[in-house]
Amino acid sequence: MILKELHLHNFRNYEDLTVEFAPGVNVLIGENAQGKTNMLEAVYALALTRSHRTSNDRELINWKQHEALLSGKVQTKTDLIPLELRFTPKGKRAKVNHLEQSKLSSYVGQLNVIVFAPEDLALVKSGPAVRRHFMDLEFGQMSSKYLYNSGQYRTALRQRNEYLKQLRARKQSDRVFLQVLSDQVAASGAEMIVARAGFLQQLEKWAQVIHSNISTDKEELKFKYDTQVSEDTLSSVEDVYQALLALLTKNEDREIDHGSTLYGPHRDDLIFLVNGKNVQTYGSQGQQRTTALSVKLAEIDLMKEQTGEYPVLLLDDVLSELDDDRQTHLLTAIQDKVQTFLTTTSLSGIARQLINEPTIFNIAHGTLEREETK
Numbered sequence: 201m202i203l204k205e206l207h208l209h210n211f212r213n214y215e216d217l218t219v220e221f222a223p224g225v226n227v228l229i230g231e232n233a234q235g236k237t238n239m240l241e242a243v244y245a246l247a248l249t250r251s252h253r254t255s256n257d258r259e260l261i262n263w264k265q266h267e268a269l270l271s272g273k274v275q276t277k278t279d280l281i282p283l284e285l286r287f288t289p290k291g292k293r294a295k296v297n298h299l300e301q302s303k304l305s306s307y308v309g310q311l312n313v314i315v316f317a318p319e320d321l322a323l324v325k326s327g328p329a330v331r332r333h334f335m336d337l338e339f340g341q342m343s344s345k346y347l348y349n350s351g352q353y354r355t356a357l358r359q360r361n362e363y364l365k366q367l368r369a370r371k372q373s374d375r376v377f378l379q380v381l382s383d384q385v386a387a388s389g390a391e392m393i394v395a396r397a398g399f400l401q402q403l404e405k406w407a408q409v410i411h412s413n414i415s416t417d418k419e420e421l422k423f424k425y426d427t428q429v430s431e432d433t434l435s436s437v438e439d440v441y442q443a444l445l446a447l448l449t450k451n452e453d454r455e456i457d458h459g460s461t462l463y464g465p466h467r468d469d470l471i472f473l474v475n476g477k478n479v480q481t482y483g484s485q486g487q488q489r490t491t492a493l494s495v496k497l498a499e500i501d502l503m504k505e506q507t508g509e510y511p512v513l514l515l516d517d518v519l520s521e522l523d524d525d526r527q528t529h530l531l532t533a534i535q536d537k538v539q540t541f542l543t544t545t546s547l548s549g550i551a552r553q554l555i556n557e558p559t560i561f562n563i564a565h566g567t568l569e570r571e572e573t574k
């Protein structure tokens with residue numbers, strides 16, 4: 201898919217701007233603090249209704265204004281889809297094809313994006329919360345069912361944690377209600393765990409080939425979904441539900457002492473193994489970067505497989521962080537198939553000759569100008 205046109209109104213430091221993008225590589229060049237990341241953030245927000253770098257929507261609205269508007273046109277193989285997203289002090293409103301969506305989850309999925317920023321290179325090195333966030337974000341874009349279940353799970357988990365705290369403080373004593381909450385956590389949690397295991401299997405298939413190419417066949421990448429339920433239950437929602445419910449029921453007293461839920465997908469992790477060894481603990485910096493890059497590139501292929509369309513790729517200042525070899529792999533993998541937005545302060549650290557006919561935009565003080573091709 202291609203984001204053909206984007207309109208920003210009072211979004212961050214953009215007052216009012218309409219821009220037409222190219223289907224290939226769009227390079228956004230500018231000095232620091234001019235609005236390059238804000239532009240990528242706008243594309244990301246138009247896709248997912250929220251920012252990739254803040255959870256506070258107020259930050260997205262221009263400081264001097266009360267509302268912001270993003271709109272755009274997405275070209276898929278078959279349709280041209282108008283999208284609109286309004287940020288107001290009362291919340292967000294989203295339209296697809298000019299029709300207001302009552303749930304944001306029915307809006308997400310029209311425009312699929314993958315963002316790759318320097319902090320993503322730390323996917324392997326960081327704590328498990330980063331990898332859980334990665335799974336939820338990417339799988340949520342590919343499956344509205346996953347998005348729905350993870351929302352249900354968050355709500356059930358919050359309620360159960362609150363109730364455990366009340367039991368701990370002896371403000372409540374009803375264990376039957378705890379079981380009702382345990383059942384809700386186990387039901388949506390089981391859906392999430394089985395879906396994650398399935399998606400990871402698919403993603404691993406793509407990532408293995410890419411990793412093997414980048415490492416010139418010297419390394420084999422494998423994924424391990426690290427979850428509290430036994431591996432042989434992972435193909436059945438009912439089996440995972442029973443296993444999770446049993447864990448929650450058996451450990452009620454411990455959980456009341458903790459005042460929080462200790463079992464479920466919010467405690468899971470994803471482990472990357474290179475040649476059989478955990479790359480987080482034993483991998484070199486280079487192996488960790490290759491793993492992160494392989495996973496990101498694999499996502500592109502998986503999204504195409506799952507949705508029938510390539511996503512839009514956002515590369516936020518990431519090329520200069522990669523050596524020539526990895527830059528070459530990245531650029532050859534995406535060119536001529538994935539619409540790409542790439543920010544940089546200068547093209548000098550980038551193997552420019554690797555980019556076929558880039559469309560260059562100069563960004564300064566929240567304005568953007570397309571460079572004429574010579």
Ligand SMILES: Nc1ncnc2c1ncn2[C@@H]1O[C@H](COP(=O)(O)OP(=O)(O)OP(=O)(O)O)[C@@H](O)[C@H]1O
Pocket residue numbers: 211212213214230231232233234235236237238239258259260261262263264543545
């Ligand atoms: N809500 C807002 N309203 C108005 N301006 C804002 C708002 N949020 C951020 N800015 C301004 O946007 C600019 C930062 O833009 P951005 O993060 O896109 O920088 P950048 O061009 O990517 O720079 P760098 O190369 O340093 O990452 C800053 O000048 C900041 O003051």
